[in-house]
Amino acid sequence: MRKNYIFGALFTIAGLLIAIGPKTIFAVCASDGEMIMKCFYVAQTEIAIGAAIAILGIVLIFLKNSAAQITASIALALNGITAFLIPNVLIGVCKSEHMHCNAVTRPALNILGALVIVLAAIGIVLFREKDSKANE
C-alpha cells in the first residue's frame, strides 16, 4: 500500500479527534452558563487546528509528488505543534489538577499533538527517501 495513504488516513483520524475530542470524548470542563472558563477557548481553537490537520491528511492521500508530500508533512508538523501548544502555553487550561480539562483534555491533546508531530517527522524522512530513489 502506498505510504501516503496510510499517513493520510492516520493524520485524518488524529485531526478529527483533535477537532471533536475536546467537545465530546475528552471534553473540557462543563460551563455553568454564567462563567466561561479558558478551557472553553481551547476547545474552540482546537476545532480549527484539528480540521486543518484532517483536511491536510485527506490532501496527502491524493498527493503523488514527493516534494508536495514533504511540504504537506511540514505543514502537518506545524499544526501538530500548535495543537500541543494551545492547552499548554498559548491559552492554557484550568489551574486545578483535578479539573476535567487539566486531567483529561490536556493530556489527550498532548498525546495527539505529539503523535501528529512524530508521524509528520517520519513522513518527511520516508517521502525524502522516495524522492532520492526516484532521482537516482
Place this chain on the structure above:
Amino acid sequence: MSNKPLTIWQLAVANIKRKPLRTAGLIIIVALVAFVLFAGGILSVSLKNGLESMKERLGADLLVVPVGYDEGVEGIIVKGEPAYFYFDKSVETELEKVEGVKSVSSQFYLTSLNQDCCSVPVQFIGFDPETDFSIQPWISEVYSKDIKDGELIIGSDITADENNRLKFFGEEYTVAAKLEETGTGLDQAVYANMNTLVHLFGAAKEKGLTFIDTIDPESSVSSVLVRLEDGYDLDEVTHNIRASSDGLQVIKTKSMVTGIADDLDGLVSVIYVFAALFLVVVLIMLVIVFSVTANERKKEFATLRALGASGKKLASLVITEALLICGIGGSAGTIVSAVIVLSFSTYIGDRLSSDKDLRFIGEDRLDTCNTRRFF
C-alpha cells in the same frame, strides 16, 4: 567490492522486513501484552504507595466525629470530598480526661463555593497550631515563618497565584506554607488556624452561604484527633470514650486504612489475574504463530541447510527473529503505556478513589457530591 559474510542478525532483519504484515501483527500482539502488564504494574504499585502515605499522614490513633458522620470524614480523607458537620467544643476537653488518651487536637471543617475561574469547591480544615500533630509535621514548603491569623496552609494539589494568595468568599488570604503530597483527599484541602476559620465562616455567611444556622464557630468543632498513651489498647480507649459521652462516633484510623487496604488488595489481585491470563493466552498464541511459520518456511530452511547452515544456526535464526519482534513490540507497548498512564495519572487516581467512595459512602451521598460533577 568486498563480500561480507551473511550473519544471523542480517538474515533475521531481512526476513522480518520481507513479511511486513505478519511482523506488524506480531509486534502489535506483543505490544498489547507489554501495555497491559506495565499499566497493571504501575497502577498496583501507586495504589499501595498512596495507602502508605495516608497511613503515615493521619498521625492519630482515633478520630472522633458526631454520630453518623464517619462516612463524611472518610470522604474528606480519602477523596477530598468537601463536607461539614459540627459538635460542641467541650468534647475536646472531655476527651482529654478520658483514661488512655495522650493528646487530642480538634479540627473544624468548612467548604467553599466555586470562587472564580477554575476553582472547585475546596475543603477548609481549621486546626489549633498549639495542639496539632497531624498537619504541621507535613509542611514541605514554607513561605512565612509562623502561621498567623489570616494565613493559610495549602494541600499539594491547591495552586496559589503568583503572589502566594488565594481568594475565598471575596477576600484574599496569604498562603504561608504548602504540605507534602500524600495522594489522598488531604492534598485538596486548605488549612488555617481557628481564628482564620472563624473569619472565613463569617465571610461565607455574609455571602449568603449558610452552613448550619445554629452553629457558633467559636464553640464548635468537627472532629477530634486522638493519640493514645503507650500501652493502652484501641478497643479499651474507644470503650472509655463512648462511656464518657453520648453522640460521639469513634473511628479507628487503623481499621479505616485496613478497610481501604482490603479493597485495594482485591483490586490489585484482579489486575494481576487479568494480566496473567492475558500473558498466558498471548504466549500460547505466539508459540503457535512461530511454529506455523516455521513449518511454512521448510523450503527456505532446506535451502539454507544446502548452503551449509547448521541446524543450530537455523534455530538461532528463528529465535533472533522472535527476540527482535518481542523487543520492538515490548518496548513500544511499554512506552505507549507509560505515556498514557503517566499523562492521565490524575484522572485515573480520581476515578479509582471515586469508585472506592461508592462502596464507602453509599448512593445517597453521591447526590450532594460536588467534585464529581465533571466526571
